[in-house]
Amino acid sequence: MDFSWTQEQLNYKSRIIDFAKEHLNESIVERDAKLQFSREAWQKCADFGIQGLASPLVYGGYKKEIDILTATLAMEGLGYGCKDNGLPFSLNAQMWTVQLPIAEFGTEAQKEKYLKKFTSGEWIGCHALTEKNAGSDVFAMETTAEKVDGGYLINGCKRLITLGPVADAALIFCVTNPKLGKWGISGFIIDKGSKGFTQGHNQAKMGLRTVPIGNLTFTDCFVPDENRLGAEGAGWSITTSSLEYDRGGILGSQLGAMERQLEDTIAFIKSRKQFGKSIGEFQSVSNRIANMKLRLETSRLLLYKVAWLKSIGQSAMMEAALLKLQLSESFIESSLDAIRSHGGTGYLTENEIERDLRDAVGGVIYAGTSDIQKNIIANLLGL
Numbered sequence: 001m002d003f004s005w006t007q008e009q010l011n012y013k014s015r016i017i018d019f020a021k022e023h024l025n026e027s028i029v030e031r032d033a034k035l036q037f038s039r040e041a042w043q044k045c046a047d048f049g050i051q052g053l054a055s056p057l058v059y060g061g062y063k064k065e066i067d068i069l070t071a072t073l074a075m076e077g078l079g080y081g082c083k084d085n086g087l088p089f090s091l092n093a094q095m096w097t098v099q100l101p102i103a104e105f106g107t108e109a110q111k112e113k114y115l116k117k118f119t120s121g122e123w124i125g126c127h128a129l130t131e132k133n134a135g136s137d138v139f140a141m142e143t144t145a146e147k148v149d150g151g152y153l154i155n156g157c158k159r160l161i162t163l164g165p166v167a168d169a170a171l172i173f174c175v176t177n178p179k180l181g182k183w184g185i186s187g188f189i190i191d192k193g194s195k196g197f198t199q200g201h202n203q204a205k206m207g208l209r210t211v212p213i214g215n216l217t218f219t220d221c222f223v224p225d226e227n228r229l230g231a232e233g234a235g236w237s238i239t240t241s242s243l244e245y246d247r248g249g250i251l252g253s254q255l256g257a258m259e260r261q262l263e264d265t266i267a268f269i270k271s272r273k274q275f276g277k278s279i280g281e282f283q284s285v286s287n288r289i290a291n292m293k294l295r296l297e298t299s300r301l302l303l304y305k306v307a308w309l310k311s312i313g314q315s316a317m318m319e320a321a322l323l324k325l326q327l328s329e330s331f332i333e334s335s336l337d338a339i340r341s342h343g344g345t346g347y348l349t350e351n352e353i354e355r356d357l358r359d360a361v362g363g364v365i366y367a368g369t370s371d372i373q374k375n376i377i378a379n380l381l382g383l
């Protein structure tokens with residue numbers, strides 16, 4: 001068993017950390033308060049090559065084939081260096097649930113058109129499954145794509161879509177054959193401005209506030225045959241294939257954030273003095289640090305295992321569910337421990353401690369809630 005990274009991978013991670021610290025941490029408190037997305041930061045990431053980690057070289061990507069191990073480590077570095085958790089979250093959403101499915105299931109023309117634009121930062125993409133009556137029970141979706149001459153007519157509404165309000169193209173999933181259940185779902189790529197396609201406003205939310213989120217509505221929206229992703233009925237295969245990568249990437253960035261949070265908290269409790277000594281000398285405070293470290297390292301092992309399994313082409317259903325559950329719940333617990341350890345300082349927004357807790361809560365909801373992860377785990381154990 002070998003847990004080491006190559007020097008090349010480690011160098012790349014440190015370059016990303018330096019880049020993120022230098023270019024991505026400006027005015028986050030203000031942007032968080034005003035729900036402001038930074039297209040400029042998005043473009044800087046593309047110019048650095050972040051989005052390229054999820055595209056093959058020929059479409060502007062980082063390597064000949066997508067290298068999930070390097071990408072996972074890189075996203076960890078991004079989460080560590082970038083204090084705006086929203087930016088890595090939204091980048092991961094595009095990279096693993098839009099770019100990757102197009103790279104895996106797309107036609108040559110789709111890859112040529114969309115992957116190059118997403119990789120270069122010219123375009124932003126979103127991934128839309130969730131609806132009013134289809135959240136955890138995602139295949140209860142009601143948005144339909146009815147076959148017509150030369151394409152499909154789409155009707156329905158998707159909600160809670162990350163980057164939905166600013167996306168230049170949306171990968172959406174619709175019912176093409178209601179009799180076939182999950183095998184009757186198909187994916188389509190729809191460009192901004194298509195007739196009958198409306199992008200909703202940016203909805204205010206608790207955390208990840210620098211990322212726009214909103215509804216996508218389709219009213220007799222015509223999409224040509226060439227914009228269907230994969231075969232008719234391949235929707236389920238497309239979404240399940242990307243989910244394991246999505247969990248790896250997004251959670252990689254959260255792991256980086258947890259490491260940064262732990263280091264900041266240790267530095268604070270060493271320097272903060274009460275009762276004539278550093279508060280870190282009080283065992284009730286240092287015990288919290290031990291718990292934060294334990295959560296970080298157990299999450300790390302699960303993350304690297306998922307990345308390794310995907311790198312050798314294996315399924316990681318169980319491991320990805322364990323990872324999602326462990327890491328997202330840990331981030332909440334550790335964010336709360338960080339606030340407690342900082343005392344009143346941690347409670348003030350301007351000190352950038354409490355934001356992690358608000359950002360972490362989304363992690364136990366999106367990409368399958370914690371309850372659903374437990375269901376997957378129990379199910380895979382034969383229950």
Ligand SMILES: Cc1cc2nc3c(=O)[nH]c(=O)nc-3n(C[C@H](O)[C@H](O)[C@H](O)COP(=O)(O)OP(=O)(O)OC[C@H]3O[C@@H](n4cnc5c(N)ncnc54)[C@H](O)[C@@H]3O)c2cc1C
Binds near residue numbers: 136162365369
């Ligand atoms: C920040 C954020 C970003 C998101 N981005 C996207 C996106 O880009 N694209 C997209 O398509 N969606 C996105 N979503 C939506 C997300 O995937 C859904 O919110 C999630 O799947 C849960 O669905 P729901 O909100 O309808 O909750 P529900 O499914 O109604 O769940 C409500 C509660 O019931 C529990 N529950 C439901 N069913 C079961 C069950 N079988 N067993 C046990 N408990 C159950 C849930 O765990 C939860 O506690 C995003 C959500 C958030 C918060």
